[in-house]
Amino acid sequence: MLVYEYGRTKQEALSNLCRKMIREYPDEIFTTDFAKVSDYGNEGSDKRYVAEFRV
Structure with a gap:
């Protein structure tokens, strides 16, 4: 399973x-x-x- 979060x-x-994993x-x-x-979205x-991490 792939866990991901944006920023x-x-x-x-x-x-x-990190917060999501904890x-x-x-x-x-x-x-x-x-x-x-x-890279994911547009600038701004x-x-x-x-960020992705395979569990």
């Missing part, structure tokens, strides 16, 4: 993903080193980047 910056997308998947081993951050959008 205005790459760091914000990773931070949002809340929804507390038993999963997670590190941002294995998360992938990609609240969803500019997406």
Whole structure:
């Protein structure tokens, strides 16, 4: 399963993903080193980047 979260910056997308992993998947081993951050939306959008992690 792929877990993802959005952000205005790459760091914000990773931070949002960390929070989601802690809340929804507390038993999963997670590190941002294995998360992938990609461009997603238009410049200036609240969803500019997406961070993904495979559970």
